[in-house]
Amino acid sequence: MKKIVEKHPFAIRWFHWVNFPILTIMIWSGLLIYWANDLYHISVGSVTLFHFFPEWFYQSLNLEQRLAEGMAFHFVFMWVFFINGFLYVLYTWISGEWRYLIPNKHSFKEAWLVLLHDLHLSKTIPPQMKYNGAQKIAYSAIIIMGLGSVLTGLAIYKPIQFQTLCNLLGGYQSARLIHFMLTIGYCLFFLIHIAQVIRAGWRNFRSMVTGFDILTSKKK
Amino acid sequence: MGNTKKQNLSPIDRKIRWRNWLSLTGFTLFIFAAIFFWLKLKNQPLDNDIAGGVQIPLRKVLNANEKVFSKTFSKQNLAKAYPKSAAAKVVRLNGALGLMTDLDDKNWRLNVVRAKGDTLKLTLADLQKLPKTQVIFNFKCIEGWSQISDWAGVRFSDFIKAYHLDKLTDKKYIGLVTPDGEYYVGIDMDSAMQPQTILCYEMNGKPLPLNQGYPLRLIIPVKYGIKSLKRIGVLSFSEERPPDYWFERGYDYYAGL
Numbered sequence A: 001m002k003k004i005v006e007k008h009p010f011a012i013r014w015f016h017w018v019n020f021p022i023l024t025i026m027i028w029s030g031l032l033i034y035w036a037n038d039l040y041h042i043s044v045g046s047v048t049l050f051h052f053f054p055e056w057f058y059q060s061l062n063l064e065q066r067l068a069e070g071m072a073f074h075f076v077f078m079w080v081f082f083i084n085g086f087l088y089v090l091y092t093w094i095s096g097e098w099r100y101l102i103p104n105k106h107s108f109k110e111a112w113l114v115l116l117h118d119l120h121l122s123k124t125i126p127p128q129m130k131y132n133g134a135q136k137i138a139y140s141a142i143i144i145m146g147l148g149s150v151l152t153g154l155a156i157y158k159p160i161q162f163q164t165l166c167n168l169l170g171g172y173q174s175a176r177l178i179h180f181m182l183t184i185g186y187c188l189f190f191l192i193h194i195a196q197v198i199r200a201g202w203r204n205f206r207s208m209v210t211g212f213d214i215l216t217s218k219k220k
Numbered sequence B: 001m002g003n004t005k006k007q008n009l010s011p012i013d014r015k016i017r018w019r020n021w022l023s024l025t026g027f028t029l030f031i032f033a034a035i036f037f038w039l040k041l042k043n044q045p046l047d048n049d050i051a052g053g054v055q056i057p058l059r060k061v062l063n064a065n066e067k068v069f070s071k072t073f074s075k076q077n078l079a080k081a082y083p084k085s086a087a088a089k090v091v092r093l094n095g096a097l098g099l100m101t102d103l104d105d106k107n108w109r110l111n112v113v114r115a116k117g118d119t120l121k122l123t124l125a126d127l128q129k130l131p132k133t134q135v136i137f138n139f140k141c142i143e144g145w146s147q148i149s150d151w152a153g154v155r156f157s158d159f160i161k162a163y164h165l166d167k168l169t170d171k172k173y174i175g176l177v178t179p180d181g182e183y184y185v186g187i188d189m190d191s192a193m194q195p196q197t198i199l200c201y202e203m204n205g206k207p208l209p210l211n212q213g214y215p216l217r218l219i220i221p222v223k224y225g226i227k228s229l230k231r232i233g234v235l236s237f238s239e240e241r242p243p244d245y246w247f248e249r250g251y252d253y254y255a256g257l
Helices: A010-037 A055-061 A067-095 A107-118 A133-157 A163-168 A172-200 A202-210 B011-042 B056-071 B124-128 B156-162 B166-170
Strands: A002-006 A041-044 A047-051 A212-216 B046-048 B052-055 B110-115 B118-122 B133-140 B146-155 B173-177 B184-188 B198-203 B217-219 B234-238
Touching: A002 B011, A010 A067, A010 A172, A010 A202, A010 B011, A067 A133, A067 B052, A067 B056, A107 A133, A133 A163, A133 A172, A172 A202, A202 A212, A202 B011, B046 B056, B052 B056, B110 B124, B124 B146, B124 B198, B133 B198, B146 B156, B156 B166, B156 B198
Parallel strands: B110 B234
Antiparallel strands: A002 A212, A041 A047, B046 B052, B110 B118, B133 B146, B146 B198, B173 B184, B173 B234, B198 B217
16 A cells, blocks of 8 residues: 655755755855955864865865856845745744754764764664754754855855944954854765765655655555 | 554544644645755846846845845935044055056046037146035945044035036036046945035045045045045936946845944
8 A cells, every 4th residue: 555645845945955056055155255365274283184175175166266256146046045935934933833943952963873873883773754953953054054055155245234243253354254063064064964875765855846655554 | 553544543533643744745845945945046147248246036136135235325425524533544545446557637627518529627736625524433334344534535425516516416427437447436326415425635644545546536424435536537427227247246236334
């Protein structure tokens, strides 16, 4: 017997798939802007371990000498990014979907079990609801990061008009650094997300497009 | 039932097939629409053919952004003031646009165009007679760096009052041009009249160096550095946007902070 089980409401799928290209545009145009003053790096003492970004990176993605273009795209698509994110939060809040998303006191322990399982360190399969503990934490964190990007973004976009905000974030250069680190965070999220989607398989991916899952019970 | 001919499908299979088809078609259309939209946007004509510029739809949004943020702009919002000790001794320099020709020091005047054929010509000494205002703030370059620096000169709004130019501030913009005409900016009146905007002739308590715009430059903390034009030749007032060098090269006209 097959049974259709509703999994992802249309609105959630819509916000998710709109966000993907928009965030890509925001990161790309952000890199065009960052290139003009690319002073961030990871160092131990006076040894630079990694410079954001190496020359080959800029060249291979053609990111050089395009500050004006980057700013133009960034300050146009920021609206779409913001509105889409805002509607997503509004929807999850009103529809009650947030219940599946907000981590509770068990989520952190569960996330640990998920991690052990995914790294093949433990054979126990953690309980799988719509989202497991690790997913709840990740998907809630990404929303907070989105809010963080909006706030730090506003602080560097209009640092004098939004002075209080800018000061709360530690000042202009500090806000710029946080804005950058959040972007690196999205990229890391993306890598893990893709790896997990591939692991979870086609059926799971399909449900993010179609919205439903098919349950086959053994009963004839 | 080994054969799964279409008519033999169970209602649930039919429903699954229908919903799969609907979603996957919708998803494919969505991807194509997104790519189509992107390519279409990238290939829109630029708003300024000579200098480069930016795709017209993007420019429209940037102009709308200006409307939003100039509405919320308040002259009361001052750039944070710093103590003199915080100001950089070595002031970062960016750009020599408009400074390439030799300065005719003796004959330099600030040309204030009050009306067509009515130009006020002022010497540096004239401006130095007016009250001096010091502004120590975090100078922000559009490239993303910032530096606390120390500037002094006559407050733009004081200068307006002293030379009875109040009527002209009813217009929407001021325009500044270097003596050689190579660099030019336009600034909205609210930002120009903000109390930290100065016609600047001192840096770190000394006359401006040549490469920082001697004898007179603009310092406008509520804008990116691109608007703080060095070596002012002509100041004018207008209802329309005066030409702006970086605007023509695709940057936001407003560039407000």
